[in-house]
Amino acid sequence: MAEVVKVSELVQALGLEVVTGDEEALNRNITTGDISRPGLELTGYFNYYSHNRVQLFGSKEITFAEKMMAEERLMVIRRMCSEDTPAFIISRGLEVSSEMLQACEEHGIAILRSKISTSRLMGELSSYLEGQLAPRxxxxxxxxxxxxxxxxxxxxxxxxxxxxxxxxxxxxxxxxxxxxxxxxxxxxxxxxxxxxxxxxxxxxxxxxxxxxxxxxxxxxxxxxxxxxxxxxxxxxxxxxxxxxxxxxxxxxxxxxxxxxxxxxxxxxxxxxxxxxxxxxxxxxxxxxxxxxxxxxxxxxxxxxxxxxxxx
CATH class of the missing domain: 3.40.50.300 (P-loop containing nucleotide triphosphate hydrolases)
Structure with missing residues (x-):
């Protein structure tokens, strides 16, 4: 049984682009195959935030974040950056805001990007992680x-x-x-x-x-x-x-x-x-x-x- 998957292994397996993230960030552990799409968190509701999951941003999340004030956007993204948050992943090749870059660099969290659609990317992420983390x-x-x-x-x-x-x-x-x-x-x-x-x-x-x-x-x-x-x-x-x-x-x-x-x-x-x-x-x-x-x-x-x- 693989107890953890390194972010670098996920990058290699799915051919993801590393937008930002040093060796330490790419060495972070992924311990669950569940994927989080932080919609409610962008509104400031963190009661049930799954901070230990990969955070996937699709067009809905990115579009909503773009309508926020820059200071508010930076504050929310900083709250998402926990010690055990593995990585942020952006689908559809969308642009990454400067506030997300700043917050992730401050906390040593990698930002990854893929050109494929959000639903397809979520399926590939779940399939790979669940397969790697399943008891053997x-x-x-x-x-x-x-x-x-x-x-x-x-x-x-x-x-x-x-x-x-x-x-x-x-x-x-x-x-x-x-x-x-x-x-x-x-x-x-x-x-x-x-x-x-x-x-x-x-x-x-x-x-x-x-x-x-x-x-x-x-x-x-x-x-x-x-x-x-x-x-x-x-x-x-x-x-x-x-x-x-x-x-x-x-x-x-x-x-x-x-x-x-x-x-x-x-x-x-x-x-x-x-x-x-x-x-x-x-x-x-x-x-x-x-x-x-x-x-x-x-x-x-x-x-x-x-x-x-x-x-």
Whole structure:
């Protein structure tokens, strides 16, 4: 879990312009993903001022401030500048008043600016900060983007998870993380997976060692993060175990307090697991779009039984 995000990290991630702010100002901590639009504060009402949030000024706030007297504007902006106020951000490339510049420079707070609209900027700010500040856990497995579907491959050690992922990469799919996947909740139903920084783009293949997927296969073979939508569990084939042959057994596994659909694939010599995972991903996508081959088979069987009973 990232407990804080530096203002400088926000600048780099969103491509913001630094209007004013020295190294110390850019080193301030952002501790919450909530964004404040200080409309009431501009009128002098500070009872519920969220001073520890990023302060976002859009055209409404800037236009209202422009109608204030210069002395009043300076006084209000100074009151907004608390010890834990991370930064002021201006949208739409709007001009920054001299009073805001003065107040922020007095308190060592950075003023940042973006050319995009206020609503879009607010969405990008919230999405980035909430993602960075969300509690993180890690799970063992390999996360791969298969046909745009985030597939987490799990299973016992040595069963061939990384080798299967490597074959999927060779077939045009993308690696997100190998061995350890950091996961966090984007919302109540969405789980995001990403690699730890030390393992970015790397995959371990027994007998070869660690390889850099981006170097060997190019930038299109890797991805920074992905929603975890399906878990594929690889298990050793056992002749004494009965396996689901129709695909009617819907299983889920809970990861990071989110229920994720899971399928189990028995592994034995001669089975091309990578191709099976590709088909599993396509079949899962088809189910989410309303087509269920198992249900279609059962309907055909029912019709056949009815036709035979009539005859």
């Amino acid at each position: 856990t890690n799970v063992h497995g390999v996360l791969v983007d298969v046909y745009g579907l985030g597939v987490l491959i799990q299973g016992d050690s040595g069963i061939g998870k990384s080798e299967t992922a490597l074959e999927l990469i060779q077939r045009g799919h993308r690696l997100i993380a190998d061995d350890r996947v950091d996961i966090y909740k984007q919302d109540e139903l969405t789980l995001i997976g990403e690699p730890p920084r030390i393992l970015e783009h790397l995959i371990e293949i027994r007998g070869i060692g660690i390889i850099d997927v981006m170097t060997l296969f190019g930038a299109s073979a890797v991805r920074g993060s992905m929603e975890v939508q399906l878990v594929v569990y690889l298990e050793n084939w056992s002749k004494d175990k009965k396996y689901d042959r129709l695909g009617s057994a819907d299983e889920v596994v809970q990861l990071g307090e989110v229920d994720i659909p899971q399928i189990k694939i028995p592994v034995k010599t001669g089975r091309n697991v990578a191709i099976i995972i590709e088909v599993a991903a396509m079949n899962f996508r088809a189910k989410t779009m309303g087509y269920d081959a198992t249900l279609e088979f059962e309907n055909r069987l029912t019709r056949l039984i009815e036709e035979n009973s009539e005859n």
